[in-house]
Structure formats: structure tokens, C-alpha cells
Amino acid sequence: MPSVTLPQIPHYEPAPPTKEPLEYADLAVIDLSKAKTLEGRMELATQLREAMTTIGFFYVINHGLTSAQNTRMFDIADVPFSQVPEDEKKALQADIKGTGSYQGYKLRQYWHIDAGVRDQIEHYNLARDVTKKQHPKALAPLLPEIDAFARLNHFEILHTLLRLFALGMELPEDTFVKEHNFDAPGDSWVRFMKYFPRSEDDEAKTKNVWLKGHTDEHLLDSGSVTILWSQPVSALQILSPDGKWRWISHIENALVVNAGDAMDALSGGFYKPTIHRVVQPPPDQRGYPRLGVFYFAMPDDDVKLVPHVESPVLRARGIQWRFEEANAPTMEMWRKGRAAAYGRTQLKKTEGNVEEELVNGIIVKNYN
Numbered sequence: 001m002p003s004v005t006l007p008q009i010p011h012y013e014p015a016p017p018t019k020e021p022l023e024y025a026d027l028a029v030i031d032l033s034k035a036k037t038l039e040g041r042m043e044l045a046t047q048l049r050e051a052m053t054t055i056g057f058f059y060v061i062n063h064g065l066t067s068a069q070n071t072r073m074f075d076i077a078d079v080p081f082s083q084v085p086e087d088e089k090k091a092l093q094a095d096i097k098g099t100g101s102y103q104g105y106k107l108r109q110y111w112h113i114d115a116g117v118r119d120q121i122e123h124y125n126l127a128r129d130v131t132k133k134q135h136p137k138a139l140a141p142l143l144p145e146i147d148a149f150a151r152l153n154h155f156e157i158l159h160t161l162l163r164l165f166a167l168g169m170e171l172p173e174d175t176f177v178k179e180h181n182f183d184a185p186g187d188s189w190v191r192f193m194k195y196f197p198r199s200e201d202d203e204a205k206t207k208n209v210w211l212k213g214h215t216d217e218h219l220l221d222s223g224s225v226t227i228l229w230s231q232p233v234s235a236l237q238i239l240s241p242d243g244k245w246r247w248i249s250h251i252e253n254a255l256v257v258n259a260g261d262a263m264d265a266l267s268g269g270f271y272k273p274t275i276h277r278v279v280q281p282p283p284d285q286r287g288y289p290r291l292g293v294f295y296f297a298m299p300d301d302d303v304k305l306v307p308h309v310e311s312p313v314l315r316a317r318g319i320q321w322r323f324e325e326a327n328a329p330t331m332e333m334w335r336k337g338r339a340a341a342y343g344r345t346q347l348k349k350t351e352g353n354v355e356e357e358l359v360n361g362i363i364v365k366n367y368n
């Protein structure tokens with residue numbers, strides 16, 4: 001992060017952590033400071049593989065951002081929502097359907113959640129190269145810090161994790177790194193996301209679901225790795241292997257990481273996405289907004305979504321093809337189809353609580 005005097009912006013104070021006794025998922029904690037040596041990476045790769053082949057989510061600590069820088073990044077994250085006039089937001093809306101990309105604002109009520117209720121979520125998304133697009137005036141002085149943040153997420157965190165993902169499959173360490181270049185055409189990006197409290201009526205109609213159970217929904221987790229910067233408002237839940245929804249607890253200045261659809265495809269089903277959703281926070285945190293900071297990583301646009309069949313681990317275990325080999329899309333085709341479709345198409349209710357959606361001829365499921 002730049003060490004010169006930083007531009008002054010309002011401080012964002014989140015809700016205090018909940019005191020409710022929630023049923024939390026028990027996730028492994030990957031200490032990234034151990035990744036400097038090959039020996040350390042081998043140890044972490046084993047830990048990551050265990051986490052990714054069971055629960056599918058894990059925490060990361062010692063990732064390189066200090067807690068003061070973390071606080072500053074959440075202050076920055078609130079600027080696009082609290083410091084930008086509505087007409088400027090509207091003018092900078094993402095053309096999600098037209099371009100298949102989320103760059104810009106996604107304003108509230110874009111998605112249909114359930115029973116006629118639309119979402120209360122605002123996003124501001126920035127392509128990892130922050131110089132590529134026009135941004136709100138209030139963000140201009142903050143772009144150098146956001147740029148440094150995107151690079152930290154990409155090079156220090158994502159690339160290190162991708163090495164561990166490769167080692168866990170006994171692939172050359174740089175296998176996935178080579179598919180995630182910062183400068184190649186592709187769509188990894190920083191997302192600031194703010195959930196606003198909802199009316200009792202909306203809560204009742206949607207059974208308290210704020211963002212549907214998904215693995216790969218609005219393109220977010222259609223990528224390879226999702227990096228979520230932990231924040232104190234409890235609302236994220238994952239579907240555990242025993243069929244129960246469990247809450248993700250907050251760890252100060254930690255990351256919550258999961259794999260998306262593209263990783264499922266590239267790893268031949270070895271690293272699977274885990275279904276997760278966002279629900280109404282527990283009683284002591286109701287009425288607060290919920291501010292999130294993410295890095296959504298995707299393979300480069302030209303990467304074809306087929307498994308690394310050269311992995312001996314995969315061969316021994318059996319390869320699952322996410323897409324038929326002949327029809328496998330490139331990352332570019334896949335992300336554009338997904339972004340345009342989520343929450344905007346007619347969903348077909350199937351058995352239980354699963355809804356199906358057709359994207360580029362491929363069935364995608366949403367779980368309620």
C-alpha cells in the first residue's frame with residue numbers, strides 16, 4: 001500500500017460481532033506465512049486438499065495486509081455506496097446482460113430472490129486493472145490503493161493458493177498460476193458489496209434468504225477461487241456434507257476462501273464448489289448494513305474448462321468432466337453466459353428445493 005498521506009474518507013464502523021450461539025462450520029486455517037518454502041507449501045497443500053475435498057471452504061491468515069490496511073480497505077469499500085450520488089451510480093451501472101461483465105454498479109432490485117421479492121444488494125465491481133474503466137469521482141483519489149489491493153489479492157494470495165491447489169493434485173506448482181495472468185484478457189475483479197436491511201414482509205416471503213444458495217450464481221463463483229475478506233455481520237452459511245446449513249464465523253483480518261465452477265472443471269471434480277447462501281443476520285445484528293470486500297478470480301478468457309488429466313491423483317481417483325469434452329466452453333464463454341442469466345431467467349422448480357436454469361445449454365442448479 002502507498003505510504004504517503006492517504007486521502008481522507010469517512011470511517012466505516014461495522015456492526016459488533018454477534019453474541020448469539022450460532023452453529024458454525026469448523027474450517028481449517030491456512031497460515032500463508034508458511035508458504036515461503038517448498039516444505040511449508042507441501043504442508044499447506046495437504047491441509048488445503050483435506051479442506052477442499054471435505055467442507056470446501058477454509059480461512060487464510062497472514063496474507064500480507066495489516067489490520068490497519070484492512071480497516072482502511074473497508075472504509076474505501078463504503079465510498080461507492082455512501083459517497084456517490086444516485087444519478088452518478090445509475091450512469092455507471094454495469095451492462096451485465098449486454099456485456100456479460102459486472103464492471104460498474106449492480107444496483108438494488110436487479111435480481112429476483114423469491115415470491116416477487118427483489119434483492120437489496122448494491123455492488124461496485126472494478127476490473128483488476130483499475131485504469132481500464134471510468135469510476136465514480138469519489139473513488140478517483142483512492143484508485144492507487146485499490147490497485148495495490150487488487151495486486152496483493154492476485155499475486156500474493158491467489159497465486160500462492162493456486163500453487164497449493166496444484167501441489168495437492170501432484171501437478172507442477174505453476175499449473176494454475178499460468179492460467180491466471182494479471183495482464184491477460186480475463187475478468188478477475190475486486191468487488192465491494194453492501195447488503196441493506198430488508199422489510200419484515202420481504203423477510204417473510206423469502207424465508208429470510210438474502211442471496212440464494214449457489215455455487216456459481218451471478219458469475220461470482222463461476223470463477224476458480226473466491227476470496228472473501230472476513231467481516232463481522234454473520235449471514236453467510238454453507239451447506240455441510242451432513243445436509244445442514246452452518247454459519248461462517250468472523251475472524252478478524254482473515255480471508256474466507258472457496259472454489260468456483262471453473263476450479264471444479266479444471267480439477268476434474270477434485271476441488272468442488274460448496275453450496276452457500278446469505279441469510280438474515282442473527283437478532284443482535286439486525287438493522288445494520290453488511291459491507292463486503294471480495295476478490296473473484298477467474299482463469300484467463302482463453303482457458304478451456306477441461307480437467308488437468310495429467311494429474312496422477314486425479315487418474316487414481318477418477319476424473320469428473322464438468323462439461324462434455326467436445327462442448328467444453330472457454331472461460332470467456334462460460335462467464336458471459338452466467339452473468340447474463342443469474343436471477344434473470346425463468347427458473348424451473350424441480351424436486352425438493354432445487355431450481356434449474358439453462359445457460360449456454362448447460363444446466364445450472366440453484367438451492368434454496
Ligand SMILES: O=C(O)CCC(=O)C(=O)O
Binds near residue numbers: 211220228276277278
Ligand atoms: O456476502 C457474502 O458473505 C457471500 C456472498 C457470496 O457468496 C457471493 O457474492 O458469491
Ligand SMILES: [Fe+2]
Binds near residue numbers: 215220226276
Ligand atoms: Fe458466492
